[in-house]
Amino acid sequence: MKARAIHHVAPRKVAIGHASLRPLAADEVLIRTLYSAISSGTESLVFEGRLPAGLPLDARIARLGAGASYPFAYGYALVGEIVDAGAQVDRAWLQRRVFAFHPHQDYAVAPMRDVVAIPAEIEPLAALFLPNVESAVGFVLDAEPRLDERVLVLGQGVVGLLTVALLAEFPLELLASADPIAHRRERSRALGAHCAIDSTDAAQCAALRERLFAGRDDDGLDLAIELSGNVQALNQAIELAGFDARIVVASWYGSQPAAIDLGGHFHRRRLALVSSQVSRIAPRLSGRWNRRRRLDSAWRALGRIAPQRFVTHHFRFDDCQRAFELVSARGDGVLQAVFEYR
Structure with a gap:
């Protein structure tokens, strides 16, 4: 056949x-x-x-x-x-x-x-999103969001939107997102982002920076998750991250060269870059999490979000x-x- x-x-x-x-x-x-x-x-x-x-x-x-x-x-x-x-x-x-x-x-x-x-309660069309939701679950597990943190998700394609939807379930001080495409920003706000900026608009980026730092160098983001596939977004995350912040690099850049700005705030703010990818669960989580548990979590999230x-x-x-x-x-x-x- x-x-x-x-x-x-x-x-x-x-x-x-x-x-x-x-x-x-x-x-x-x-x-x-x-x-x-x-x-x-x-x-x-x-x-x-x-x-x-x-x-x-x-x-x-x-x-x-x-x-x-x-x-x-x-x-x-x-x-x-x-x-x-x-x-x-x-x-x-x-x-x-x-x-x-x-x-x-x-x-x-x-x-x-x-x-x-x-599962019987999941529509077949919704089930197509299982790998995307499982990826988003993995990114949130690796990101380890905490009470009252300031979080930015860069890139609002399907996985970025799903990540925002999961993070909206946490008690965060700020959940922001960034994407150059207007209809994606609208969806992001509908899913729970407190603000969604155009990542190519200098004025909007400056306004977010002012909101995060308010004239103080010791403020800024606690956590950024880069999902745009654009290396420049990673540099934006570095610029907006506060002291000891985490930046989860969840994009796959393929063969695209990455000109990452490590000469500005990166060292003085002691930023941590965290590589996250769905193929394997982080060793520090493997005592409690395996692929079956993550898959079960993804099905439950899929049912809540209706992607x-x-x-x-x-x-x-x-x-x-x-x-x-x-x-x-x-x-x-x-x-x-x-x-x-x-």
């Missing part, structure tokens, strides 16, 4: 190809896809050909292969129904809706250990080139684009 699949065939070029589906092993299932989601961060890097050479596509997802050698498939948010199962799989799984970390294709074979049952409202564009599978171009350009009010397979 062959499935239709989206392949990256060159930088900024995708095409519909075919993927051979192996006969089901005893512990495997066949999934008929309902939806798959395009990640505006990582998948834009992939589409634009900006992956670091020699780096595995994703350390968590074995089926993505060892690296980016054209043509290749990439994607990690697929929702569908189990339509066939191997001999060792309980038949009760047939017709169950599941999530899989899998590239974009209309049918997929996966071991049962790699599929996640979607399906972030879907702005639906595409047919055959429109894959247009979909990736739009997501990469961040045009036409795009926030989350999904492929529909029905």
